[in-house]
Amino acid sequence: MIETVLDIQTIRKDFPILNREVNGKPLVYLDNAATSQTPQQVIDVIVDYYQNYNANIHRGVHALSQEATDKYEQARQKIQKHFNAGKGYEIIFTSGTTHGINLVANGFSSLLKKGDEILVSAMEHHSNIVPWQMLCERTGAVLKVIPMNEEGELLMDEYSKLLSERTKLVFCNHISNALGTINPIEEIIEKAHAVNAAVLIDGAQAAPHVKADMQALDVDFYTVSAHKMCGPTGVGALYGKEEWLNKLPPYQGGGEMIAEVTFEKTTYADLPHKFEAGTPNICGGIAFGAALDYMNAIGFDAIAAYEHELLEYATEQLLSIEGLRIYGTAKHKTSVISFNIGGIHPYDIGTILDKLGIAVRTGHHCAQPIMDFYKIPGTVRASFSFYNTKEEADALVSGVERARNMLL
Template structure:
C-alpha cells in the first residue's frame, strides 16, 4: 500500500487553508495537483537553460533540445509506443483531437459514417460535428444505459462498411465509467475503421499500452497527471500520421519553403509548428517519472479502495443518488441530493474548504440523458485520504440540512 502521508508532503498546495479550513481537494478529474519534484523541474528550466529548441547551435539550445526530446522518449516508453516520432506534443487532449479531426477532412467522403459514444466530453463531440459538416459524413451515437455503461450490442449493430472513424473516451470524466476500449478498437478494425481514444481521464489511473490496445490514436493531457497545464500528447500510429496533412503551418514543421512550394518535415515535427511549450514538455516527463516511482498498480489499488469507501459513505446520506454505477469504474463520484441544486451544494462545500466540481462537466448529453441540470462531482487522487472522504460526507450532510 501507499505511504499517503509521505506522498502528501510532496504537494505544497495540500497544506493550504481555504476559508480558514484545511483544503480538501477533490477536483482531480479537472486538474490534479503538482508535486514539488515537478515544480523544481519547471523552475530549473527557467533559471538555468531557457532557450528555443531544435534551431540553435549554442549550448543552452542544445541542452533544452536534449531534455525536451528525452521527455518525448519517456512518454513513448510509458505508453509503449513503437517509435518516439509517434508521440506528438500538443497543448492538451483537445488539441490532439482537433489535429486528427482536421486531418480527416481530406480523407472522408459524403455519407461516410463516424461513431462517437454518448458519454463523451464536449471536446470529443464538437470537433467531429464540425468534421461531419465539412465533409458530409454522418455522425452516429453509441448509446448508454442508466448505469452509465455503453450499450455494446447497439455499437456492434452501428458498425458497417461505411464506418470510417470511431471515437470514445477510455474513462468518462462525468461518471468514472471505464469503457471496454479493446473490444471497441478490435470491432472497429474489423470493418476497416480507425479509432481515436480520449485518454485524458484514464491516464492518471491506468497505464495504457497503445501497442497492446492496437489503437490508432490516443490523446492525453499532462495537467491531469501531476504535470503542468497547456501541454499534452497525441499518440498516432506512424502510418496514420503520415496520411494526415499538417494541422498548422509555420516554423519547425517544414523541410523547405519557397514562394512556389513548401515541403513538410518528417514526423513528429510535421505536426509541431512554432515554438512549443518546451518547459511543459520537460515537466510532463518529470511528472511521469514521479507517478511511475509510486507505481500505477499501487495507485489503482489505493484509488479503488478510496472509491469504494466514499461510495458507501455517501450512499448513507438520505436522498443522495450517484450517477454512474458501472461495474468497471474509477475514482469519480457524481451525485445529487433530491430537491437540491448541485451548485448550492458545491458552494457550501467550498465554504468548508472542500473543492469539488459542479455542473455538467463538459458532458451535457449525459446530463440530458438523466434529465438533470448537472451533478456534484468528487474525484479522487492517490494523495487523498479516507479522512478527507469523511470531511466530504459531513460537509454534504451539513449542506443537505441547510438547503432542505
C-alpha cells in the first residue's frame, strides 16, 4: 500500500469544527457523504462577503453591486474550469443537485410524449427517482430500471438490452451515496448516445472525490452540490450542453431570467440567466468557488489516493468484527462503507456511536430501493473524507465493537 503524501494534521487545522467535542469525546466526523465540513479559508470568504460587499448582483451601478457581481461570475468561471465545461454559460447556479435534476425534469415535460422511455439505475438517490416519476405522470413516458447485483454493481448487459429508439433519457449517479459504487458512466453515456438519448449524471457524491471532465465524458447534464465538497449548503451547479439548455424552457419565472416583459409577452434572457430567476445565493456561489480553490490546492489525485487508503484500512478493520456485513463491495468504489451487524437495527448502533462522539449516518440514505433489494431497513454508513485519519477509523471500529457487545 502506498502511504499518503498529504499532511493530514496540517489539513485538519483548517477545519475548526474538528476541534470540538461531542458528549465529552473528541468529534470523529464520518458523515461526509451527507455533508462535508468547511475549512476556515471558505468561512473567511463567507464572512468577508457579508462584512464588506454584501449587495445584489447584475444591473447595479454602485460599487458594492459591481464587486459582488464580479466575484459571483468569477466563481462561475472557477466551476467551468474545474469541470472543464466548454462555455461559462453552460454552468447554471442552483440550490443544489436536487434543484438541478428538477430543472432538467421540468424542461423535458415539453419534449417527451406518451410511450417514450426513460432509464434510471437501481441505485439512485430519491432525488434522482422522484422527479422522473413525476415527469412520467405528466407526459405518459415509461420509467425503466437498470438492475444491480449483490455487489452493488449495475448489470451493464441488462442496460444494453433496455436501450432502444424509444429511450429518450438516461439518469445515473456517478457514485452511489449508499454503497460507494463508482458507476461506469463513460460506457453508460456512450451507449445512450448511440440511440440518441440524452444523459444526466448525478455527480453529488462524485464531486468530492474525483474531478469529472465534461468534455471528456461528453455528458449532456451533470449536477453537483457545494456542501459535499467543503462549500456551504444551499448552492450547487448544473452543467448542461448549450444545445440542450437552449431547448429547455425556463424552470422558474421572475427577475433576472427575462430580456423584456410586457403584459402581453415576455422574452427570456440568454444563458445562463434564463435558468437563474430571482436573487441567487450570492455568498454561497462565491464560497463554492473558494471551496474549489481549496480542494484543488490540495489536489484531487492526492485526495483520491488517500481516501482509497482510508477505505481499504477501515474495511479490513471492520470486517474483523464478528457478524458484520458490508453492503456495496464493488470493485470500483469510493470511501463509503455501509454495514450492519446481525439483527441489530442500524439506528441503535448509530446512537451508541454518537455517545462516543462518532458521527455516522443511519437509515436508508434516501435510497430505499437499494435497501429493498437487500431486504434490510437500512444500514450504518461511515463515509470518509481527506481530513479523516486512520486513528478515527480505529475509533469507529472500537465503537462498533462496543455497540455490538452491548446490543447482542
